[in-house]
Amino acid sequence: MVFMPLKCPLFSDTKGRKIETVIIDAGHGGKDPGAIGISGVNEKNIVLxxxxxxxxxxxxxxTDMNLILTRDTDEFIELKIRGQRANSEGGNLFIxxxxxxxxxxxxxxxxxxxxxxALERLDESAAIMMKENINLGLQDKGDSISPGGEKVMISLAQNSYLRSADRFSGIIERELVKTSKLQSRGVMQAGFWVLVGASMPCVLVETGYLSNKTDxxxxxxEIGQDEIAKALYKSIRYFKMDYDFENGKSY
Ligand SMILES: [Zn+2]
Known part of the structure; x- marks a missing residue:
């Protein structure tokens, strides 16, 4: 589902909404190898x-969760397409x-x-979403609202997504430290295009440094990939429990 500008998730949309569709985005692919490791391994082949x-x-x-991979083969997919796909599939969480x-x-x-x-990219993000909604003809035709008003509504929604993403990041950090052999370098903010276009809580995980021998x-x-995947799976599970409980509450 694409975010509807006239219904602000802060006040109405998130209530009763649960994590039912998870978008799993494997970075790079096809002609884009991503980072190259010291032994020559390609990032695209590690993350898939x-x-x-x-x-x-x-x-x-x-069994009833809708699981969408932005790619499940060695395929090149543009960044903006990944975010758009996440929206059109009705994603509730993007990793x-x-x-x-x-x-x-x-x-x-x-x-x-x-x-x-990044917070400073929220305006840009709002502009992208507004354009997408207009392109898809999803703006509410029944009410009149100024473009500025829509922007404020979308920014509020993005703030709520950001708060959820922040909570999700904390869980990922804890689980990766617990389950994998990787050290945490922390949770940071950045204006990655892939995170800007998706209208849902979004997180990007840099799993480790391919330029470091041990990482x-x-x-x-196989064991490393499995431990990382297990930590990320557990993080999604814990976040979903928390999020579904919060959004199922009646106030
Ligand atoms: Zn990458």
Missing amino acids: PICLKVRDYLAKEY SIHANAKKNEENDKSGFEIYLP EEYLKS
Whole structure:
């Protein structure tokens, strides 16, 4: 479902809404290899099996959950298409999975990072959503509202998504520390395009540094990929429990 500008989730839409559709986004793919590891491994080939495992763990636990992978093969998909697809599939939660590499001039780095959409990008995000809604003919034709009003409503919705994403990030950090062998580098904010276009709580996980020998070995290994996937699956489960309970409440 694409966010309807006239119904602000802060006040009405999130009530009764549960996490039923999860979008799992494997970074890069096809002609875009992503980061290259020290042994030559491509990020796109590390993140795909992790995403497939997350999907499989969730499918086992929730037979009625709608699980959407933005790609399930080695395929190139533009970033904006990923966000749009998440919206059109009616996603309630978006998790993008990546692996990192340090810049040449940087010292060795290791560990995972979790990113939320940046606050300063919310205006841009509101503009993108407004354009999408207009393109899809989804603006409410019955009421008249100024474009500025719509923007405020959408920004409020984005704030609510951001708060949820922040909570989700905290859970991911805790679970990755508990279940995987990776160190946390913290939760940060950044204006990743893929996070800006989706109208739902969005989080991007940089699972580790392919430029670091220990991280790369772990990320390449079956056990490493499985532990990361298990941690992410558990995070989605805990977040869903919390979110569904909150949104099922009647005030
Ligand atoms: Zn990436």
